[in-house]
Amino acid sequence: MQDHQEAMLKSLVAVAWADGRVDDGESEVLEALLAAFEIEGADADSIREYAKTQRGLEEIPLTDLSASDRRQLLQHAVILTYVDGEQSDEERTLLGQLTERLRIPADEAKELVEAAEKRAKRLLELT
Numbered sequence: 001m002q003d004h005q006e007a008m009l010k011s012l013v014a015v016a017w018a019d020g021r022v023d024d025g026e027s028e029v030l031e032a033l034l035a036a037f038e039i040e041g042a043d044a045d046s047i048r049e050y051a052k053t054q055r056g057l058e059e060i061p062l063t064d065l066s067a068s069d070r071r072q073l074l075q076h077a078v079i080l081t082y083v084d085g086e087q088s089d090e091e092r093t094l095l096g097q098l099t100e101r102l103r104i105p106a107d108e109a110k111e112l113v114e115a116a117e118k119r120a121k122r123l124l125e126l127t
Contacts, residue, residue, distance in 0.1 A: 001043040007064035008073050009033060009047050011098075014055040015077040018094040022051060025083035033076070057094065057101055070102040071112055078116035082124060 009030065016026040030051060034044045065073065077098055081091035099109040 001039045003064040005037045007061045011060045013051045017054045018091045019088045075116040079120045082120035
């Protein structure tokens with residue numbers, strides 16, 4: 001597993017824990033990303049183990065994420081917050097904190113979040 005992939009997945013684990021729990025849908029998204037990144041075996045197991053414990057944004061290894069990775073992470077995070085059908089206040093707050101930690105300019109972050117929200121809502125309509 002490459003460093004940026006690990007950083008992305010661990011960051012999304014923190015997002016999944018925003019409301020104090022990781023539900024089945026969030027676990028499925030993490031599993032889908034493991035598959036998309038072609039991460040298997042011990043590397044996949046380490047991420048699954050990592051996800052069993054509540055995590056916070058302070059644990060995000062920012063130095064392992066490029067500018068492009070950070071933007072992609074923000075969009076994945078937005079979609080992840082909608083997996084259970086609605087975005088909680090805790091998840092919205094965490095997304096704001098994530099944007100700050102990722103150092104994405106506010107105007108750009110707003111566009112990224114809006115695009116990801118539209119995508120998430122379309123995905124919800126398909127289920």
